[in-house]
Amino acid sequence: MIKKISIYIIxxxxxxxxxxxxxxxxxxxxxxxxxxxxxxxxxxxxxxxEVFLGVLILFSRYRKIxxxxxxxxxxxxxPANIFLVQKFLNKWNPNLVALIDxxxxxxxxxxxxxxxISLALINGRITE
Numbered sequence: 001m002i003k004k005i006s007i008y009i010i011x012x013x014x015x016x017x018x019x020x021x022x023x024x025x026x027x028x029x030x031x032x033x034x035x036x037x038x039x040x041x042x043x044x045x046x047x048x049x050e051v052f053l054g055v056l057i058l059f060s061r062y063r064k065i066x067x068x069x070x071x072x073x074x075x076x077x078x079p080a081n082i083f084l085v086q087k088f089l090n091k092w093n094p095n096l097v098a099l100i101d102x103x104x105x106x107x108x109x110x111x112x113x114x115x116x117i118s119l120a121l122i123n124g125r126i127t128e
């Protein structure tokens with residue numbers, strides 16, 4: 001039962017965010033790294049795959065391939081996460097960063113360390 005609920009939640013999340021790529025593409029285009037061409041097209045392409053794989057994961061027959069597709073999608077958009085962190089730090093240039101949960105922001109922590117910015121980790125935890 002928990003597995004089925006988890007699948008529905010994951011599916012909904014990917015479909016919802018994927019649709020948002022089409023309804024509000026300019027929300028996503030600023031986080032496409034500058035070195036990649038055609039940022040708007042990349043937003044639409046990643047949105048398409050989020051919706052497509054989010055739907056596909058609902059069907060047990062296609063779940064394994066959809067899961068692998070989502071893994072590849074996450075790897076493909078990973079540079080955008082790093083770029084977003086770098087843009088944020090460049091804009092705000094903080095002396096101290098306070099994070100609530102360390103597991104959500106590993107890229108942020110790595111970039112903070114590179115820049116020698118003080119870090120306060122509040123309520124950090126390691127799950128089993």
